[in-house]
Amino acid sequence: MQTEPQQKAELKKSCVNCGAELLYAPGTTELQCEYCNYTQEIPLTESSFExxxxxxxxxxxxxxxxxxxxxxxxxxxxxxxxxxxxxxxxxxxxxxxxxxxxxxxxxxxxxxxxxxxxxxxxxxxxxxxxxxxxxxxxxxxxxxxxxxxxxxxxxxxxxxxxxxxxxxxxxxxGQRGDYYYVSVPYTTTVNGKTVTRMRQERRTRWTPVxxxxxxxxxxxxxxxxxxxxxxxxxxxxxxxxxxxxxxxxxxxxxxxxxxxxxxxxxxxxxxxxxxxxxxxxxxxxxxxxxxxxxxxxxxxxxxxxxxxxxxxxxxxxxxxxxxxxxxxxxxxxxxxxxxxxxxxxxxxxxxxxxxxxxxxxxxxxxx
Structure with a gap:
């Protein structure tokens, strides 16, 4: 049972011109001989991955x-x-x-x-x-x-x-959080005087979901x-x-x-x-x-x-x-x-x- 798969993975392909082993040429679908530049197309299969x-x-x-x-x-x-x-x-x-x-x-x-x-x-x-x-x-x-x-x-x-x-x-x-903003007073010093101003603070309204x-x-x-x-x-x-x-x-x-x-x-x-x-x-x-x-x-x-x-x-x-x-x-x-x-x-x-x-x-x- 193991003979056929083993051949599939380890079978070496030789160049028909000089007998050297063919190597995969990156970026192509070809095997190439590094000695005589002979090329051989890798058969394309129409089957998808299993x-x-x-x-x-x-x-x-x-x-x-x-x-x-x-x-x-x-x-x-x-x-x-x-x-x-x-x-x-x-x-x-x-x-x-x-x-x-x-x-x-x-x-x-x-x-x-x-x-x-x-x-x-x-x-x-x-x-x-x-x-x-x-x-x-x-x-x-x-x-x-x-x-x-x-x-x-x-x-x-x-x-x-x-x-x-x-x-x-x-x-x-869980909970869904929606942001809303409220005006909050705060004090600061302007020209030596304490004044009250308003700023926007973000809050979150949570709803069960x-x-x-x-x-x-x-x-x-x-x-x-x-x-x-x-x-x-x-x-x-x-x-x-x-x-x-x-x-x-x-x-x-x-x-x-x-x-x-x-x-x-x-x-x-x-x-x-x-x-x-x-x-x-x-x-x-x-x-x-x-x-x-x-x-x-x-x-x-x-x-x-x-x-x-x-x-x-x-x-x-x-x-x-x-x-x-x-x-x-x-x-x-x-x-x-x-x-x-x-x-x-x-x-x-x-x-x-x-x-x-x-x-x-x-x-x-x-x-």
């Missing part, structure tokens, strides 16, 4: 019907679990750059991705975005800017996420992996999920794929928390007025489905004074964020320069 019934998986009924075994390497330093294609030249962790030992590779089961968001920019383009960002950093150590010159430090990763869909129903009780809300919660995005450090920043982790493609392993060729380490059950709990926030927003909108209070909210989710999806991000890891820093570039939008070190000496000499200028001004002023 939403898997959540309850069956939580009850372990459907756990094998959409799963497969893949080769995984776990970083012993930061804990990231990665599937690295045979063609990937540098066997180093994308998060912390620690060496990965190929002999430690193991076969692990994973829920087959239902969809993938292909990379829309090349490694060179992502590296240019990273270089531009680094060059604009104040007080950055010179070694950081030198490190940014090597494109090999920027690596493409497909990060795993869960998405959850559900029909949401909820009833609520109750009601019910319903709607479809679509694609609640929950991260499916965790590391000791190096988490993808929130401002980078924003993708247009309307551009998702039905899963095809061709899109993974030449990139690292991270296996989910947050199980489906845990992801479902997080999705329920997000669904409750959505229900609270809907309830406030339904209550209306200028402000709202929610006393109770009873929520129910039905027809729950989920997908395992892969989303693109470029990562650059850099060590400075025995501390690791990560920089992230969204592989679809180009958004960038990350941690950065500061140069003590650059800051020291700048402060010294400012103090010198101030000292010179004081000296000239006192002459």
């Amino acid at each position: 939403e898997l019934e959540l309850k069956a998986y939580l009850d372990s009924v459907g756990s094998q019907s959409h799963s497969e075994a893949i080769t995984m390497l776990q970083c012993k330093n930061c804990g990231a679990t990665q599937h690295i294609e045979e063609n990937y030249k540098s066997l180093h962790c994308v998060y912390c750059s620690s060496p990965l030992v190929i002999e430690d590779a193991t076969k692990e089961e994973w829920i087959l991705p239902g969809a993938v968001l292909p990379f829309q920019m090349t490694q060179d383009k992502a590296h240019q975005v990273f270089q531009k960002w680094v060059s604009g950093l104040w007080w950055a150590p010179n070694k950081l800017k030198k490190a940014s010159l090597d494109p090999q430090n920027t690596k493409g990763l497909y990060a795993p996420y869960w998405t959850f869909d559900a029909q949401l129903y909820a009833n609520y009780t 109750s009601g019910n809300i319903s709607g479809f919660v679509d694609d609640t995005l929950i991260k499916a992996s965790k590391q000791k450090s190096g988490a993808i920043p929130q401002m980078v982790a924003r993708w247009n999920l309307k551009e998702l493609k039905p899963f095809d392993s061709s899109y993974l060729a030449g990139f690292v794929t991270e296996k989910y380490t947050i199980p489906l059950q845990e992801g479902h709990i997080e999705s329920n928390k997000e669904a409750r926030k959505i229900a609270e927003r809907w309830a406030c909108r339904d209550i209306g007025g200028d402000t709202q209070r929610i006393s109770s909210l009873n929520m129910k989710l039905t027809d729950e489905t989920f997908k395992h999806i892969l989303l693109p991000v470029y990562i650059s890891a850099y060590r400075y004074k025995n501390k690791r820093y990560n920089f992230f570039v969204n592989g679809q939008t180009g958004a960038i964020s990350g941690q950065r070190p500061y140069s003590f000496w650059k800051i020291f000499f700048f402060v010294l320069f400012i103090l010198t200028i101030i000292g010179v001004i004081i000296f000239i002023t006192n002459q």
